[in-house]
Amino acid sequence: MTVRNYGNTPVMVFVMLLLCIHASAQQAGPDSLPWRPLQDVVVTGQYAPQSVKNSVYRVRTINRERIVMRGASDIAGVLNNELGIRIETDYTLGESDTKIMGLGGQRVKVLLDGVPLIDRDATKQSLGQIDINTIERIEIVDGPMSVVYGTDALAGVINIITRKAKSGNNFTVNARIQEETTGNRYTPFAKEGIHNENLSLSWQHNGWQLSAWVTRNNFGGWNDTAAYPAQTWKPKKQWMTGGTIGYRFKNLNLWYRLDYLDEELFAAGVMFTTTYAGLDKYYITNRFTHQAQADWTVNEKLNINTAVSYQDYKRSTESYTIDYRAGTKTVAQGEGFWDVSKFNTFFVRSTAQWRISPSVSVQPGVELKTDKTSGQRISGTPSLTDVSIFASAELKPVPGILIRPGLRFSNNSIYDAPPVIPSLNTKFILNKNLDLRLSYARGFRAPILRELYFNFHDASHSIEGNPHLKAEYSNSFITSLTWQQAKAAGVNITSALTGFYNDYHDFIDMAFDPARQVNTYFNNSRYKTVGGTLENTLQWKNLAATLGFSYIGYYNAFADDKTRNGDHSAFSWVPEANSNITYRFPRWGTQLGLFYKFNGALPSYVLNANGDILLSKMDSYHWADITITQKVWKYMSVQAGAKNLFNVKRVQNSAATAGGAHSTGGPVLTGYGTSFFAGINFQWSKH
Numbered sequence: 001m002t003v004r005n006y007g008n009t010p011v012m013v014f015v016m017l018l019l020c021i022h023a024s025a026q027q028a029g030p031d032s033l034p035w036r037p038l039q040d041v042v043v044t045g046q047y048a049p050q051s052v053k054n055s056v057y058r059v060r061t062i063n064r065e066r067i068v069m070r071g072a073s074d075i076a077g078v079l080n081n082e083l084g085i086r087i088e089t090d091y092t093l094g095e096s097d098t099k100i101m102g103l104g105g106q107r108v109k110v111l112l113d114g115v116p117l118i119d120r121d122a123t124k125q126s127l128g129q130i131d132i133n134t135i136e137r138i139e140i141v142d143g144p145m146s147v148v149y150g151t152d153a154l155a156g157v158i159n160i161i162t163r164k165a166k167s168g169n170n171f172t173v174n175a176r177i178q179e180e181t182t183g184n185r186y187t188p189f190a191k192e193g194i195h196n197e198n199l200s201l202s203w204q205h206n207g208w209q210l211s212a213w214v215t216r217n218n219f220g221g222w223n224d225t226a227a228y229p230a231q232t233w234k235p236k237k238q239w240m241t242g243g244t245i246g247y248r249f250k251n252l253n254l255w256y257r258l259d260y261l262d263e264e265l266f267a268a269g270v271m272f273t274t275t276y277a278g279l280d281k282y283y284i285t286n287r288f289t290h291q292a293q294a295d296w297t298v299n300e301k302l303n304i305n306t307a308v309s310y311q312d313y314k315r316s317t318e319s320y321t322i323d324y325r326a327g328t329k330t331v332a333q334g335e336g337f338w339d340v341s342k343f344n345t346f347f348v349r350s351t352a353q354w355r356i357s358p359s360v361s362v363q364p365g366v367e368l369k370t371d372k373t374s375g376q377r378i379s380g381t382p383s384l385t386d387v388s389i390f391a392s393a394e395l396k397p398v399p400g401i402l403i404r405p406g407l408r409f410s411n412n413s414i415y416d417a418p419p420v421i422p423s424l425n426t427k428f429i430l431n432k433n434l435d436l437r438l439s440y441a442r443g444f445r446a447p448i449l450r451e452l453y454f455n456f457h458d459a460s461h462s463i464e465g466n467p468h469l470k471a472e473y474s475n476s477f478i479t480s481l482t483w484q485q486a487k488a489a490g491v492n493i494t495s496a497l498t499g500f501y502n503d504y505h506d507f508i509d510m511a512f513d514p515a516r517q518v519n520t521y522f523n524n525s526r527y528k529t530v531g532g533t534l535e536n537t538l539q540w541k542n543l544a545a546t547l548g549f550s551y552i553g554y555y556n557a558f559a560d561d562k563t564r565n566g567d568h569s570a571f572s573w574v575p576e577a578n579s580n581i582t583y584r585f586p587r588w589g590t591q592l593g594l595f596y597k598f599n600g601a602l603p604s605y606v607l608n609a610n611g612d613i614l615l616s617k618m619d620s621y622h623w624a625d626i627t628i629t630q631k632v633w634k635y636m637s638v639q640a641g642a643k644n645l646f647n648v649k650r651v652q653n654s655a656a657t658a659g660g661a662h663s664t665g666g667p668v669l670t671g672y673g674t675s676f677f678a679g680i681n682f683q684w685s686k687h
Contacts, residue, residue, distance in 0.1 A: 043114070044139040044159040045148050047353045047363055047394060048303070056394070056404045056425045058437055058480045058498060060535075062138040064163075069582060069593040071178065071627050071641050071677050073196050073217055075127045075138070075160065080623065081597045083533055083548040083578050084142065089669070098124050101142055101500065102529035102552050102574075103155035107445050107472075109145070111159040113257075115291055116149070116369075118311040118345045120450065127158075129261045129287055131215045131240040133176060133198040136163040143478045143500060144443025147390055147406035147423045150367060151446040154474055154504075162257070165202055165209035165246065170687045174200040178639075178679030182222045182233075183672045192220040194677075209246035209255065215239070222672040224649065227270045229278070232669060237264045251297035261287040269322070276325040279332055281317060288312040306350040313343040341375035343449075359396040365389070371449055379453040379465065385413040386446070392423075400429040414452065416470045418444050437480045445472040447508060451521045463510075466521045474504040492539040499532040507557075528555040530571065542584045550576040556605040558613045566613030572603035589631035593641075596624040618668050619652040640678040647674045 040052040042059045052059055062078060072078045079098065080087045086099040097104050110117045110126050117126040138160055145153040179186075180194040189195055200213040221235035239262045246255030262285075269279035290310045297303050319337035320329050331338075351365035367390070372383040392406030408421040423441040430436055447469040454465045480498040485491075507525040512518075531552035538545045553571030558564060578597040584590065602618040627641030650667035 042139050043161065044111075044141055044157060045145055047361060053435070053482075053484060056402050056427045056437065057141055057439075058478070058482075058496065060140040060142075062140075064136050066580065066582070066593075067132065067135060067137070068639075068681075069591065069627050069629065070595065070625065071180075071639055071643075071679065072132060073178070073180070073194055074132055075130060075135070078132070078138065079127075079158070081578055081580065081595050081625075082140065083535060083576055083597075084550050084552065085140075086599065086602070098127060098158070100140075100156035100158075101502070101531065102554055103502075103504075103527075106152055106448055107154040109149055109153040109157045111149070111157060112289070113162055113291065113293065113307075114159060115307050115309045115347060115349075116152070116345075117289070118287075118313050118343055118371075120313060120315055120341060120343050120373075125285070129238075129240075129263065129285070130160060131198070131213065131242070131259070133174070133200060133215055134162050134213060134242070136161045142498075143439070143502070144423070144441040144474060144476050146421045146441065146443045147392060147408045150369070150388055150408065150410070151386065151417075151444060151471070154443040154445040154472065155502075165204045165211065165244075167204075168687065169205045170203075170685055172200075172202045172683070172685040174198070174202075175682040176679060178677055180643075180677035181675045182220065183675060185220075185222065187220070190218065190220075194219050194675075196679075207248045209244065209248070212241075212243040214241040221266075224672075229268045230270045231268065233672065235266045237266075238262070253295040254293075256290075256292045258291075259287070259289040261285065263287075271322075271324055276323065278322045278324065280320050280322055280329075281337075282319075284316040284318065286312075286314045286316075301355045303353045304350070305353075307348070309345070309347040311343075311345045311347075313345075315341045315343075336377065339376045341378065342373060344372045346370045361394040362391065363393070364391040373449045373453070377454055378449070379455055382449055382453045383413070384415075384446075384449055384452075386417070387411050390421075402427040412446065412471075414467070415447050417446065418442070418471060418473050433483055433485055435482045435484075437478075437482070439476075439478045441476050441478075443474040443476060445508075447471065447521070451508060462518045464516070464518045464520045469508060469521055470506050470523050472504060472506050472508055472523075474502055476500065476502045490539075490541055492537075494535075494537045496535045497532070498535075500530065502529045504528065525557050527557060528571075529553060531573075542586065544580075544582045546578070546580045548576075548578050552576070554603050556613070556615075558605055558607065561613070564607070564611055564613050567605065567615045568613065569615070572605070572615060572617075574600040574602060576600055591629045593627045593629075594624070595626075596622070598622050617654050621648050621651050621670065622646045623648060623671075635682055635684045637681050638679070639681065641676070643675050643677065644671045645674060647671075649673050 040061060041049050042052055042055055042061060043049050044059060045057050046055060052061065067078055070078050076087050079085050084101045088097045098108050100108050108124065110124055112130065119125050138158065141157045143156060145157045149157060176198040178196040179188065182193055186193040195218040198213065198215040202211040217238040219236040221231040222233040223231040226232045242257065242259040244255055244257045265283040267281040271278040293307045295305050317336065317339040319332040321332045322329055347369045349365060349367040351363055353361065353363050355361045367388045370383060370385045374381040388408055388410040390406065390408035392404055395403040404425045406423045410417045421442045421444060425439045426437065428436040450465065451469060452465045452467045454463065478498065478500045480496055482494065482496045484494045504527040506523040507527045508521055508523060509525045510519055511522050511524060513520050529552060531550060533548065533550040535548040536546065552574050554574060555571055556569055559568050559570045576599060580595050582591060582593045599621055601620045604616050606614055606616050608614055624645040625641060625643045626645065627639060629637055629639045631637045648671040651670045653668045
């Protein structure tokens with residue numbers, strides 16, 4: 001593929017678009033761009049939808065307005081600005097891992113409308129395989145939510161709430177086209193750059209609700225140092241489609257949603273100059289997600305909610321040998337060159353919310369989850385079934401005090417699950433502006449099927465699963481103090497100071513087993529995180545702004561090992577800061593957004609060849625995006641912006657060498673430089 005360098009063309013296009021926006025501003029009236037205050041109604045972990053202020057949990061929300069203003073093509077592009085959240089990209093496989101407060105992988109639970117999403121391993125592929133155009137908001141809860149959501153809700157929960165039909169009778173058409181450069185490389189609608197198109201339809205009439213959508217996402221890849229024809233970031237093609245059908249009758253609300261994904265990731269191999277041959281690999285993913293829910297309000301005191309989901313996930317590897325001299329392409333043979341891995345999950349959960357009195361409510365529930373997998377690298381066709389019952393109560397002994405205790409009991413067909421998972425969340429209203437939350441929670445994380453049964457051996461890998469793993473568990477303590485002030489002048493200010501301490505046991509790590517000469521998984525580590533955050537929000541007239549800081553300690557698992565030399569510090573501390581600022585110009589129908597985050601140096605403790613403890617760090621960096629949205633017609637708006645204003649590409653990483661000293665471990669690919677985007681959003685509705 002020919003790489004085209006357009007020099008300053010993206011800058012020129014961006015400036016021209018801004019001039020067009022300014023010229024069209026005279027056509028837009030003062031109300032042409034809808035403006036709504038930040039929505040603070042949350043559902044994650046709640047008995048019923050309620051405001052963030054009234055929730056016993058500390059919940060962060062990213063509403064639809066901010067999602068649209070980010071101009072992101074996937075959910076990771078929205079989360080990367082959040083405090084305490086780190087997005088780490090595996091550019092070899094084109095996947096992202098998400099860390100919350102120092103922990104990531106399988107320890108972060110991703111939900112779609114409260115239903116857990118399937119992932120084939122610890123990396124959260126699902127975050128990049130959900131159509132962002134169908135998302136209404138994202139709710140984030142830091143810390144264990146294992147009583148309510150079970151395994152994997154150890155570090156935190158990311159609950160993705162989809163857009164639902166509004167009441168009334170109407171028909172709506174939404175369309176979106178967005179083009180984005182990758183650094184200074186771009187070809188319109190194909191090849192270099194990022195290309196997104198979406199079409200969505202929805203219809204409501206007499207309680208019936210229907211919707212359908214189709215989205216194309218194409219990423220042309222990006223290269224800086226890889227030899228021809230390989231690319232550093234692999235090209236990816238995605239088609240996402242789906243639909244919903246629902247019916248609302250009096251006190252009963254039923255709906256079904258189907259999501260389908262077809263994804264192709266292309267990893268071109270380097271052409272060897274001696275043979276003029278290369279190895280190309282295609283990673284093809286097909287994902288079906290079926291989800292049905294029923295919400296029944298039996299009476300004013302009792303509500304029953306049931307969710308059923310079946311997910312079918314298939315990942316295929318196809319490999320070909322390319323002879324560039326002869327221009328031929330033949331099937332390649334080798335371990336893992338042709339592999340089909342299948343993962344299926346059946347999930348059902350039912351809960352009842354019973355308000356016994358104004359001061360006492362209870363929520364009992366039952367949950368069943370069955371995972372199955374198969375593939376060339378999986379031993380047999382194992383399955384894992386988990387059955388749980390759980391219950392919590394919401395007690396208001398006196399005005400201003402809310403106490404929510406909870407218990408979860410689980411039985412698993414394979415791993416040794418903790419016999420009981422308790423939690424205790426409390427909220428104290430100190431005065432009309434000040435709330436105090438104190439929480440203790442026990443979390444657990446079950447070993448996934450790949451950790452139990454995955455086997456892979458080739459010239460450079462020797463990995464075997466461990467079917468005798470135990471579940472991880474943790475003890476977590478969180479406290480937060482929230483101050484909220486609303487003044488007559490339209491000024492709304494909220495400040496939240498949060499501190500946390502997490503102690504993890506039976507932490508699952510990969511290590512080398514000298515007896516079998518393989519890498520495998522062990523319950524051989526303990527891990528801790530500790531830290532605090534300060535988050536502030538301001539709403540005043542046309543301005544909405546946030547400013548946040550965090551300071552998180554990453555644990556040294558070797559700190560107490562006195563037999564080793566080196567760094568015995570218990571924690572290495574990482575600062576973060578972020579800010580989101582949006583401002584609207586009502587007369588012009590314009591909205592401007594600026595999004596910034598400072599990511600402190602990310603540490604890890606390692607052992608060198610001599611067994612000494614060394615601290616490795618990935619350097620700190622700044623990230624910022626700017627966007628502008630302009631209403632140009634009753635049904636249409638245009639959006640443009642620049643991402644990665646600090647031109648981040650590779651971040652320096654220090655690591656331990658075999659000689660036992662710090663040295664350059666090689667820069668870590670983090671971005672592809674400053675990029676520019678522009679798009680059109682169309683919405684038409686008939687009532």
